[in-house]
Amino acid sequence: MKQLEYAFMAKLAIHIKEQLRKGVKKPYKTIIDVSFGDPHKAGVKPLTFARQVIAACTYPKLMNSDKLPLDAKQRAQWLLDRCPGQSVGSYTATAGIPETVHKISAFITRRDGGAPSDPKNIFITAGSQWALMNILNVLVNKQASPRTGVLTPAPGHDKAVLSIVGMGGETIPYYLTEEQGWALQVEELQRALDSAQGVCKPVALYVINPGNPAGHVQSRKSIQEVIRFVSEKRLFLLADEVYQDCVQGENTEFVSYKRVLNEMGPPFSETVELASFHSVSKSVMGECGLRCGYVELVNVDPAVMKHIFTLFSKGSCSPVLGQIALDVMINPPQPGDPSYTLYNQETQHIRDMLIQNAKRVYEVVNSLPGLSCQPVDGGAFAFPRVFLPPKAIKKAKDLGMEPDTFYSVRLLEEAGVFVRPGCGYKQKKDTYHIRFCIMTPRDMMDELLGRLTSFHRKFMMDFA
């Protein structure tokens, strides 16, 4: 149903675009589409070095070109030498180019203050979504009665939820605490777990950190609590950490579940089953279309590992050009390399943009009566709350719409701003939100906030 509402909005956006093309007069000239977490679509530029390496691997004659920097050509040659037949058109090993898998393992150890990582536990996959789905496929017993349950965050990225339900599992929502910056509280996990009694059998906990759509970043302490919780309840921990590169809150730091697990030592570090996901889609790289991510599995039972490996093998291997982007992401140019300065400038530019956008959104949204927003400490989305007037809620219900869909549809029609209504992500009863991507060029964000401000003021007056 909520999917249908979104599909309806997407159709409406296409319809409006069509009208604009035909010259129909509107108070805006273009639609700002921030409904997706797709940085390039929203106008972010790809990282030059990554694209140069991919282009050279694809068309090796470019190795002779003086248009490409030496380190890009060297990296490309190094990678090609690791592809069977020296072609990106050959299948690689199922888990990915072995040397790249090793580099991921080294990257994890570096990132996690020396925590050991075994390349054998790492699989490169066609996007992190695909990895998550396959692991859920193993965890969710389709024949089980009662059904298999997975604790999922509310609000939370909808694709995981769809997968679980599609596989015949149950999702058990746990609510993040909005007033505390969408903090994850262990008492709420306990409440959710209790709520499953008699309904389903919980086997796993899914966390998104940094969050989507909630822009929180968990503290080390919060992660410790979660680890103790899953350890006690014997839940498999699914840590979706694809936004680890997007941290913009002051004094905020991304700490991985793997790192904390390792710091906590035995028995936790030796028993808690963990899958941690990362992706080239959601880093500052933003390469969603290349479809590549990886998962690291920790403490997973060898029999289960075998099963997961079999599932992964079925897709042959992940797209090789995506693997190359991943190789660059976890091993960017280093100081002294010809491409270092540019790479740094480009990534810094994106980080600055995120920091500035997060700040601007916070200021502007919180200055508007009837809207409020938690700090977007991490991730790529703002998820402000809309305090809809009773008349607006009534109007929506009369139209058979969720209230925040009604608000979002109006925002799209009247101001050409395409956001997603909060009802698609599960939210506390009688609270309403909108989600929009903040990974957009700053001028576009200013334009968006300007349009949102005028629209919102008028909307609140109309339904006062």
Added chain:
Amino acid sequence: MKQLEYAFMAKLAIHIKEQLRKGVKKPYKTIIDVSFGDPHKAGVKPLTFARQVIAACTYPKLMNSDKLPLDAKQRAQWLLDRCPGQSVGSYTATAGIPETVHKISAFITRRDGGAPSDPKNIFITAGSQWALMNILNVLVNKQASPRTGVLTPAPGHDKAVLSIVGMGGETIPYYLTEEQGWALQVEELQRALDSAQGVCKPVALYVINPGNPAGHVQSRKSIQEVIRFVSEKRLFLLADEVYQDCVQGENTEFVSYKRVLNEMGPPFSETVELASFHSVSKSVMGECGLRCGYVELVNVDPAVMKHIFTLFSKGSCSPVLGQIALDVMINPPQPGDPSYTLYNQETQHIRDMLIQNAKRVYEVVNSLPGLSCQPVDGGAFAFPRVFLPPKAIKKAKDLGMEPDTFYSVRLLEEAGVFVRPGCGYKQKKDTYHIRFCIMTPRDMMDELLGRLTSFHRKFMMDFA
């Protein structure tokens, strides 16, 4: 078990390579690996035009380069204009770039003598294997008792079989008739169907045409018979046509299932449920590593279509650079275009190579006592039969090996030729085969046949 034997051989190959690197003396300097259907790995060169377009899409600065032909740059620009944000790093629509989907539909109509094709029934996917798996996922009822059955060719590509079994389904092998060039006979389909009684509930028939590992190409008449059969038995028809571009037999022509279905008219053309698969991996393009294919669905129940679409949506979209390769494959340069001559030369070169290799294999293998080979009319593999001497069979059994694995291991150890034993593909009881890829440069094929000849002669003497 048979998988294990193959894994053992793969390890052995790595071990031998290591030895060769260390300077250990062997009767050969390198291993010829024809165990995979991976053209680039086997030394086939990628098609220049495809790679140029992909490189230019990846790194659009190349649009200004005079190193790339105009039509490659124009195609790249055309494609970029159809990617959200003009970047291959954005997600596309789930089913693929809409204009490319439309072009696939036009390609099918052209190929199939005007048969109608609806773009809405076409999905671009991350490899054809992925599409097949998802459709099997819908067809195979995991909870059913008796289990869901799928008729699968023997010998036949093993991945489909693994998928079916992995999903809790049963495969019902039907045997191709080796003495008749691996022909598919409808009486054998009937026998297979009967054999399922009391064991499982058959719902689908999987055919591979042109074959893998059997190199047959079905005639129009054979296809008509199969269509009548599935129509009468109400089976879903899964037509794996990924080798449609590889037809090397004299007077042999690829005719698609879709075409014949359309030619047969009602009731067949309006009722038989068909999924037809194609891929950039297995055409003369050979781009396995890009992971892209498509499936066209015909006469599929709308409710089932919706289910399939949901499954496809879960992977977000297929790799965009693979989609671009697909766009080139189904719409290559035309006469008059700057790249036409080279494209033609390159594809013709590969086709000639296939024709020559198929001929040479047929001649050489059939000249050797104890080996025999059907014509390789299509596909990328030879699948000769080995008449193993009883002493060799006994020796193999003493070692706990399948007899053709024993032969293949010896071939690898003694001659450095890495083929796959027939036992991995299902074969008639007490018959033995080896499979090797013929999509290799001609000098390599000569070298392979030379090594095979010496090895085989010696082997037959040793076990006479």
